[in-house]
Amino acid sequence: MGEKQNIQWFPGHMTKTKRKIQSSLKLIDVVVEILDARIPLSSHNPDLAEIIENKPKLVLLNKCDKADRTATKKWVDYYLENGVTALPVDCKSGRGINKFVPSLRNILSDKFDAQKKKGIKNPVLRVMIVGIPNVGKSSFINRVCKQSIAKVEDRPGVTRGNQWYTISNDLELLDTPGVLWPKFDDEKTALHLAFTGAVKDRVLDIELLAMDFLEAVKKNVTPEFLSRFKMSKEDVDGKKPYELLELIGRKRGMLISGGEIDMERASNLVIDEYRNGKFGNITLEYPED
Ligand code: G4P
Numbered sequence: 463m464g465e466k467q468n469i470q471w472f473p474g475h476m477t478k479t480k481r482k483i484q485s486s487l488k489l490i491d492v493v494v495e496i497l498d499a500r501i502p503l504s505s506h507n508p509d510l511a512e513i514i515e516n517k518p519k520l521v522l523l524n525k526c527d528k529a530d531r532t533a534t535k536k537w538v539d540y541y542l543e544n545g546v547t548a549l550p551v552d553c554k555s556g557r558g559i560n561k562f563v564p565s566l567r568n569i570l571s572d573k574f575d576a577q578k579k580k581g582i583k584n585p586v587l588r589v590m591i592v593g594i595p596n597v598g599k600s601s602f603i604n605r606v607c608k609q610s611i612a613k614v615e616d617r618p619g620v621t622r623g624n625q626w627y628t629i630s631n632d633l634e635l636l637d638t639p640g641v642l643w644p645k646f647d648d649e650k651t652a653l654h655l656a657f658t659g660a661v662k663d664r665v666l667d668i669e670l671l672a673m674d675f676l677e678a679v680k681k682n683v684t685p686e687f688l689s690r691f692k693m694s695k696e697d698v699d700g701k702k703p704y705e706l707l708e709l710i711g712r713k714r715g716m717l718i719s720g721g722e723i724d725m726e727r728a729s730n731l732v733i734d735e736y737r738n739g740k741f742g743n744i745t746l747e748y749p750e751d
Contacts, residue, residue, distance in 0.1 A: 479640030480513050482499045489588060491570055492518045496593035496602060499529035499550060502537050503747045504654040518569050519546060526550035526558065526600040530682060540749035553601035562606060563633060565723050568626035589638045594644045596660045603627060603637060646680035654746050659685050659737050672729035673703035675736060681702055690735065
């Protein structure tokens with residue numbers, strides 16, 4: 463999805479997406495929002511609630527293989543407390559996907575029963591998938607449609623270009639009718655999107671990125687992180703992010719003339735290793751944040 467990462471945020475994109483999603487709302491029964499389990503806040507577009515009005519919603523916490531298990535559980539509970547079902551999924555291995563259809567049926571059971579009562583013999587429930595770029599929408603659709611890859615033919619009243627997929631004989635899925643952009647309201651959101659690779663580094667200061675990441679690591683340091691840099695928990699606790707970054711650079715022999723640490727190289731190393739899962743599962747955002 464490399465080329466998608468190059469697209470920068472323009473408010474015009476969001477206006478277009480908003481219009482597209484709203485014009486498709488009448489065709490669907492439920493919205494499935496895919497979030498990144500490591501950054502459920504930053505990967506969520508806060509305008510979504512207003513865009514989808516009062517359509518029921520199911521949240522998928524994707525890439526849960528890369529998130530901290532306890533943190534993901536906290537998020538599931540948090541959503542439940544707020545009346546939303548959230549499912550941890552891993553579209554790479556398929557873990558959690560088997561709960562998707564039963565959860566949808568549960569959410570839509572009233573509507574399903576009402577349609578049956580009206581005499582509709584085989585009601586079909588329709589689902590819309592939304593999420594920011596790189597969150598795993600295509601991976602999810604591929605996973606869930608594995609058994610029935612057939613696309614539904616053009617349907618009257620459906621805008622050309624909308625992609626419908628059949629999941630089962632009573633469930634159909636509409637691919638995102640537009641690009642849902644994250645909202646870079648604050649620096650933290652932008653940083654977290656950059657950590658997880660959802661936006662390009664180039665737009666940000668890599669040293670700032672690494673230090674903010676190390677700040678997050680300090681809250682929940684993993685054994686993998688410590689062993690990667692041969693550090694103790696005390697080493698991490700007692701240091702400011704800048705000092706920690708220096709120590710990492712020194713440990714990896716990243717020196718420039720005069721024996722100074724090459725902070726840029728050290729920053730790139732930290733970010734790359736996090737993205738490649740070398741530090742174990744680290745969630746960057748918690749419900750209590
Ligand atoms: P999008 O349609 O929302 O833009 O996202 P897409 O499915 O293309 O996924 C973006 C990247 O995230 C892909 O990696 C994909 O493999 C990865 N991904 C999706 N779901 C999961 C998940 O649950 N766990 C993990 N670990 N990764 C996931 P890529 O590097 O762009 O491609 P690839 O080399 O992995 O195929």
